Amino acid sequence: MPDDTRPADVDVQTFRRGTAQTRVTIVSTGAAGRAFVLVAGIGVAASYFEFIAPLLAEHGDVYALDLPGFAGMPASGGEPTAAFFADQVEGVIAHYGLENPVLLGHSMGTQVVTEVLTRRHDLSHAVLVSPVVDESEASAIVQGVRFVQSTARESLHIAVMAVSAYLLCGFLYFAEALPHMLRYRISDRIRLVDARLLLIRGEFDRPSPRRLHSRLVARTRDARRWEIEGAAHSIINGHAVGVARLVRQHLDDDLAARGRLTSEEARVPPARHKDLRMILDATASRVAEWVSALRRDQDGVERAKVRHARLLWRAYVSRR
Secondary structure (H helix, E strand, O other): OOOOOOOOOOEEEEEOOOOOOOOOEEEEOOOOOOOOOEOOOOOHHHHHHHOOHHHHHOOOOOOEOOOOOOOOOOOOOOOOOHHHHHHHHHHHHHHHHOOOOOOOEHHHHHHHHHHHHHHOOOOOOEEEEEOOOOOOOOOOHHHOOOOOHHHHOOOOHHHHHHHHHHHHHHHHHHHHHHHHHHHHHHHHHHHHOOOOEEEEOOOOOOOOOHHHHHHHHOOOOOEEEEEOOOOOOOHHHHHHHHHHHHHHHHHOOOOOEEEEOOOOHHHHOOOOOHHHHHHHHHHHHHHHHHHHHHHOOOHHHHHHHHHHHHHHHHHHHHOO
């Protein structure tokens, strides 16, 4: 984590587009760089970005999204396709007046980002972390097996986050969104993208295999591909330091066409300020977020998210 940091301001708002609602967690340090818009995977909350958001916020405001139907947000009634979610992302960009933001998607979020990029040729840079789905394995059973294989390499922290996110999403909405994710042909859609892309995967990321990355790079106008050793599918959380570093170098055009980072370079280090009280407070804020989401208490979710983000900032980033 960086040594020279400014305190972060965290705000959580709800953006409405017709009947659809997207929760937006905004992390800002006052940095004057380009904004980042972060889009998580199927059923997953913006909480997955809890470590990378403050790192990116050192360079520009971060907007991490909880899409409709995910993270306790109500489903809108619209079909949960990549195009539908792309509409919400474009709405957020317009609502906040973001000029040439950097889009970063993880897992299914890479489909949403790709769909936005096929429409928005004014966006110059984007990052696809663990893109899916490999067309040769586009079935629910195979993807379930690949996910389990990857999850075996993840930490307990990631497992708890994933399970809680899927519970909040609900089986029915997850089951409705999954076929659309499996049918989306990212290898075909990516041909229409003009932005300069960075593709990142973990060494043990089974849902996002190397052959898919090779295919995507071959079909893009301008793309780099990097891998992080020892990481699996949830690379965006446990290896956030490495992902953030690659993102910054990508934006500075200071990154080779392909390469690898070691796990030691990429992992989130131990908290600087960690004690029993911090652990209990962080756990309490996360539980409060889940309970509020289950109760459809959006104000409670927003308060819990702000509290949790500030706790992590003090523990991992702030020198005070």
